[in-house]
Amino acid sequence: MKTKFLIIILLMLNIKLSANENIGIDTKIFKNLRCLVCQGQTIAESNSDFAQTIKIVVRDKISRGSNEKEIYEFLSEKYGEWIVYKPKFNYINSFLWISPYIVLILGGYLIFKYFRKRRQ
Amino acid sequence: MKISFLKIISFFLVIFTIVVFFIALSIDKRYSTENIVGKKIDNFKIKFLSHDQIFENKDLSNDKYHLINVWASWCLPCKKEHPILMKLSKDDNLNLIGINFKDKKKNANNFLKNLGNPYNIILSDTDGSSSISFGVFGVPETILINSNQIVIKKFIGPLDTKDYKNILNVIYEN
Amino acid sequence: MLSNTGNILLIGSIASTFLIIYFAYQNIKVRSPQIKKNIIYLSFFQITFVISSFLLLIFAFVFSDFSLIAVYQNSHSAKPLFYKISGVWGNHEGSMLLWVNIMVLFSYLFFVFNNKTNSVLSLYTLIVQNILILGFLVFLISDSNPFFKILPIPIEGLGLNPILQDPALAIHPPLLYLGFVGSSIYFSAAVAAILSNSDGKNFALSIKKWVLISWSFQSLGIIVGSIWAYYELGWGGFWFWDPVENASLIPWFCMTALAHSVLVLEKRNYLYNWVLILSLITFISSVTGTFLVRSGILNSVHTFANDPSRGLYILIFLSLMILFSFIIFFKRRINDQFNLNPLSKETFILSNNWFMMFYLATVFVGTIYPIFTQVLYNTNISVGPPFYNQVIAPILIPFLIFMAVGPKIGWMKSKFISYKPFFVIIILSLLINFFISFFLKSYNLISNLIIVSSLFLILYSLKDFITNVKSNSYYNLASFFSHLGFGILILFIILNHNFSEEFDLNIKVGETKKIGNMEIKFNNLKIENRENYNAVIGDFNIQDFQRNYLKKLNPEIRVYENPQTLTFESAINTNFKQDIYLTMSNIDGSDFYNIKFQVKPFMLWIWFAAFLTASGGLVRVFLKK
Structure with missing residues (x-):
C-alpha cells in the first residue's frame, strides 16, 4: 500500500532530474556570462558587438568539443572571473x-x- | 551567554563591512587588464588582410617587441590614435601588427590609403572571434608583447602621447 | 531668483527642524503629558517649507529654468510636460529632495496621529526622526543642492536620458521612496521606544499602520520597476538580480518580516527585542542600499551620476546611525521571556521571519560580496542570477507550505488542523502539476516541487476563504489577498521560467524566416518623426501554424537628439496565455537587423498576482473591521 502510494506521488511529480531541456547548452552559457561592455546585461540579452563576438567564440568552442567548464575557464583567463555570473566555489x-x-x-x-x- | 556571543560577532561583522565600504570607495573600478599581463599569448592563426595566407605565432620574429593593434575603419577613436601609431611605426625596434576587426576589406584598405599604413603586418579578423583570445573588449585596443610573446602591457581605448612614451620606455629600458 | 527662494526655503526647513528638536526636548524635560502648541505649529511650518521647496523645483523643471544646474543637466525645453515633471526625481539632487519630503511627511503624519494617545513616545520619535531629517537636509544643502546656480545661464538643457522617459519609471521612484524612506519613521519610533521605555504593545500599535503602508508602497514600487524593465530594457526579463533591484528588495524582506512579527508583539507582547531589531535594520538597510547605488561602488543597469564624496557622506551618516542605534539597543538589557508552542501562530510567524532572514542574507551577501573580494583579494567577481536562483529556489518550497498553513493556526495553542483537507489538497496539487507537465513539457525536480507547493498554497488559501465565508466568521482578507497572490506569483514565475522560448536571428527587409512552428516575416521599415526623437519602425508578421494565428508586431529603434542616444523599443503582444515579445536592433555596416523573438507565457498573470500581493497591505490599513 505504502509503496504504491509512493510510486503514485513520484509519478505525479513527474520527476525529471535532468537540466532544463528548453534551452540549449549555448544559451545556458550565454546566460551565465556578463556582457563586459554593457550595463549589467548578460551575453544572452545583449545586442552589443562584444556579445555577438563572444557568442561566435562560445559556439565555436562547443562545436570543437569544449565543455561548459572549459569555456568559463578560457574566458575567465582572458577577462577575469568577472565575466562569469555564477561564482565558482573556491576559497575566496x-x-x-x-x-x-x-x-x-x-x-x-x-x-x-x-x-x-x-x-x- | 550565547546571545552575547552573537552580539559580539554581529558587531564585528558590521564594523568589518563598514571598513570595507570605506576602502572600496577609493578603489578605481575600471576594466582591469591585469588578467592577461605577464602571460604568454595564446596560439593564434589569423588570415592576412591582403591575401588568404595564414599568420601564426611562430611567424613572429623573436628579436623584437611586437605591438598588436586591434582596429577597424568604422571606429572613430581608431582615427584619433592613428598619428601615434604612425609615429611608432618609425621605430625599427618595434614590430607593428594590425588586426583589422570586423571590417570590410575595401573600407580597411581605404582607411590605410587615406591616413597612411603604420603596420608591418596586417591581419584580418572578420568575425572578431580571434581577437577574443587576446582579451579584446572592443576597438581600439593595443597589446605590447616582448620577443618571448609575453604580454607586457595592454591599452584599452585609443593610444595617446602618454602611452607612446610608455611604450618607448619599455622597449629601451632593457 | 528661483535659486535664492529655494535656498531660503531649505534654510527655513533646517531652522524649523532645529527648533522642533529643541522644543520637543524641552517638552520631555518638564515631564508633562501635554504637548506644547508650538511644536505642532513648528511641524506644520517644517512640512510647508519642505513641500514648497519641492514644488518650486517642479516649477523650475516645468518652465525649464536653466539657471539651476540640476535643471540644465537633466531637462530640455522640448521634452513632454510629463517627463519634465518626472525629471525632478530622475536625478540625484531632486531625488534627495524627494527623500527629505517623504521623511518630513511621515514624521508629520506620525506625530499628528499619535501625539494624543501616546505623547511621550511620539515626542521621542519626533526628536529622533528630526535628527535624521537634519542629517539629510545638511547633505542636501551642502553637497546635493538642487538649487545650485549655473553662470552664465545656458539657453538649452542637456536632456533626460531617454531610457528614463517612461510613465512607469516616472512613478517608480516616488512609490519606492514612500516605501523605504517611509521606514525611517519606525526606525525613529524604535529608538524612541527604547529611550522612553515604552511598553511593547503600545509600540506595536503605533508602528503597525506605518509598516503596512511602507510595505505596500515598497511592493508597488518594485512591481512598477519590474514592469518598466520588462518592456523598456528590451531584454525580455523582468528581474535581473541587479544590485539596484537588490537594494530595493533587501528592505522589502525586512518590512515583510516586520509586518508579521509586529502582530505577535501586538497580540501577545512577545518578541519585543526582535521587532525593535527589525525596525532598526529596515531603515539601516534602506540607507545602505542607497549608499551602494549612489556611491558608484557597484556597477549596475541603472546609472545615477555618482561621485565618491556623496558616497562618503552617506557612509559616514550610515555608520553613525548604526553605531548609535546599536549602543542604544544594547543598553536596553531586557530579555524577552517567553515560550513558544510549536503549533501556534507565533511559531508560524517566526518561521516567516526565519525565511525572510535567509533571503535577506542571500541577497545582501550576494550584492556586497564583489566589493569584499575586490578589497580583500583584488579579484573582481560577478554574482548574478544563477547564484540567486540556485540558493533561493529550493528554500521556497518549505516557505510556501508554511505560508499556506500559517494563517489558519490560532494564537498561543492550536489543536491540529484536521489532516483530511490537508492531504486532499496535496494530492490535488500533485495532480495539477502532473497535468501541467503532461500537456506542456517536463521540467526539473526543484521546479516540480515549487509548483506543487505553490499550488498547495493557492488551494489551501481558497479553501480557508470558502469555509470562512460559509460559516460567516471573521476573516483576515488582507492576509488572504497577499498569501494567495504570492502563491499565484510564484506559480506563474516558475511556469514562465520553464516554458519561455527565445530565438535570436538576423533578418533583412522582405525576408521570411522559419523557427519551429512559426514564421517571421519582415515586411518593411519606415521612419517617423516624433515629438523629441526619430523612430525607425519595423513591421513584422508572426504566424504560428500549429495554433493558426497571425500577429503584427512593430518594434522600434528610437534615435534621441538630446542627449544623443539610441533606444530599442520592444513590441509586445499580450494576452492571458502569453506575451509575444519582439525587439530589433541594427547591425553596423549591414542590411541585416538582429531580432530577438520571445514567447513568454503568463506574463499578465505575473503582474496581476504581484499587484494582488501588494494590495493586502493596503486592505489591512484601510478596511479595518
Whole structure:
C-alpha cells in the first residue's frame, strides 16, 4: 500500500532530474556570462558587438568539443572571473555560498530553542 | 551567554563591512587588464588582410617587441590614435601588427590609403572571434608583447602621447 | 531668483527642524503629558517649507529654468510636460529632495496621529526622526543642492536620458521612496521606544499602520520597476538580480518580516527585542542600499551620476546611525521571556521571519560580496542570477507550505488542523502539476516541487476563504489577498521560467524566416518623426501554424537628439496565455537587423498576482473591521 502510494506521488511529480531541456547548452552559457561592455546585461540579452563576438567564440568552442567548464575557464583567463555570473566555489567565494545557510541554520536553532525551554 | 556571543560577532561583522565600504570607495573600478599581463599569448592563426595566407605565432620574429593593434575603419577613436601609431611605426625596434576587426576589406584598405599604413603586418579578423583570445573588449585596443610573446602591457581605448612614451620606455629600458 | 527662494526655503526647513528638536526636548524635560502648541505649529511650518521647496523645483523643471544646474543637466525645453515633471526625481539632487519630503511627511503624519494617545513616545520619535531629517537636509544643502546656480545661464538643457522617459519609471521612484524612506519613521519610533521605555504593545500599535503602508508602497514600487524593465530594457526579463533591484528588495524582506512579527508583539507582547531589531535594520538597510547605488561602488543597469564624496557622506551618516542605534539597543538589557508552542501562530510567524532572514542574507551577501573580494583579494567577481536562483529556489518550497498553513493556526495553542483537507489538497496539487507537465513539457525536480507547493498554497488559501465565508466568521482578507497572490506569483514565475522560448536571428527587409512552428516575416521599415526623437519602425508578421494565428508586431529603434542616444523599443503582444515579445536592433555596416523573438507565457498573470500581493497591505490599513 505504502509503496504504491509512493510510486503514485513520484509519478505525479513527474520527476525529471535532468537540466532544463528548453534551452540549449549555448544559451545556458550565454546566460551565465556578463556582457563586459554593457550595463549589467548578460551575453544572452545583449545586442552589443562584444556579445555577438563572444557568442561566435562560445559556439565555436562547443562545436570543437569544449565543455561548459572549459569555456568559463578560457574566458575567465582572458577577462577575469568577472565575466562569469555564477561564482565558482573556491576559497575566496566560500563565504558567499555558505553564509546564507549559516543564517538558515542559526535561525532554525533560535526558534527551536524557545520550544525546548517550554519542555523543561 | 550565547546571545552575547552573537552580539559580539554581529558587531564585528558590521564594523568589518563598514571598513570595507570605506576602502572600496577609493578603489578605481575600471576594466582591469591585469588578467592577461605577464602571460604568454595564446596560439593564434589569423588570415592576412591582403591575401588568404595564414599568420601564426611562430611567424613572429623573436628579436623584437611586437605591438598588436586591434582596429577597424568604422571606429572613430581608431582615427584619433592613428598619428601615434604612425609615429611608432618609425621605430625599427618595434614590430607593428594590425588586426583589422570586423571590417570590410575595401573600407580597411581605404582607411590605410587615406591616413597612411603604420603596420608591418596586417591581419584580418572578420568575425572578431580571434581577437577574443587576446582579451579584446572592443576597438581600439593595443597589446605590447616582448620577443618571448609575453604580454607586457595592454591599452584599452585609443593610444595617446602618454602611452607612446610608455611604450618607448619599455622597449629601451632593457 | 528661483535659486535664492529655494535656498531660503531649505534654510527655513533646517531652522524649523532645529527648533522642533529643541522644543520637543524641552517638552520631555518638564515631564508633562501635554504637548506644547508650538511644536505642532513648528511641524506644520517644517512640512510647508519642505513641500514648497519641492514644488518650486517642479516649477523650475516645468518652465525649464536653466539657471539651476540640476535643471540644465537633466531637462530640455522640448521634452513632454510629463517627463519634465518626472525629471525632478530622475536625478540625484531632486531625488534627495524627494527623500527629505517623504521623511518630513511621515514624521508629520506620525506625530499628528499619535501625539494624543501616546505623547511621550511620539515626542521621542519626533526628536529622533528630526535628527535624521537634519542629517539629510545638511547633505542636501551642502553637497546635493538642487538649487545650485549655473553662470552664465545656458539657453538649452542637456536632456533626460531617454531610457528614463517612461510613465512607469516616472512613478517608480516616488512609490519606492514612500516605501523605504517611509521606514525611517519606525526606525525613529524604535529608538524612541527604547529611550522612553515604552511598553511593547503600545509600540506595536503605533508602528503597525506605518509598516503596512511602507510595505505596500515598497511592493508597488518594485512591481512598477519590474514592469518598466520588462518592456523598456528590451531584454525580455523582468528581474535581473541587479544590485539596484537588490537594494530595493533587501528592505522589502525586512518590512515583510516586520509586518508579521509586529502582530505577535501586538497580540501577545512577545518578541519585543526582535521587532525593535527589525525596525532598526529596515531603515539601516534602506540607507545602505542607497549608499551602494549612489556611491558608484557597484556597477549596475541603472546609472545615477555618482561621485565618491556623496558616497562618503552617506557612509559616514550610515555608520553613525548604526553605531548609535546599536549602543542604544544594547543598553536596553531586557530579555524577552517567553515560550513558544510549536503549533501556534507565533511559531508560524517566526518561521516567516526565519525565511525572510535567509533571503535577506542571500541577497545582501550576494550584492556586497564583489566589493569584499575586490578589497580583500583584488579579484573582481560577478554574482548574478544563477547564484540567486540556485540558493533561493529550493528554500521556497518549505516557505510556501508554511505560508499556506500559517494563517489558519490560532494564537498561543492550536489543536491540529484536521489532516483530511490537508492531504486532499496535496494530492490535488500533485495532480495539477502532473497535468501541467503532461500537456506542456517536463521540467526539473526543484521546479516540480515549487509548483506543487505553490499550488498547495493557492488551494489551501481558497479553501480557508470558502469555509470562512460559509460559516460567516471573521476573516483576515488582507492576509488572504497577499498569501494567495504570492502563491499565484510564484506559480506563474516558475511556469514562465520553464516554458519561455527565445530565438535570436538576423533578418533583412522582405525576408521570411522559419523557427519551429512559426514564421517571421519582415515586411518593411519606415521612419517617423516624433515629438523629441526619430523612430525607425519595423513591421513584422508572426504566424504560428500549429495554433493558426497571425500577429503584427512593430518594434522600434528610437534615435534621441538630446542627449544623443539610441533606444530599442520592444513590441509586445499580450494576452492571458502569453506575451509575444519582439525587439530589433541594427547591425553596423549591414542590411541585416538582429531580432530577438520571445514567447513568454503568463506574463499578465505575473503582474496581476504581484499587484494582488501588494494590495493586502493596503486592505489591512484601510478596511479595518
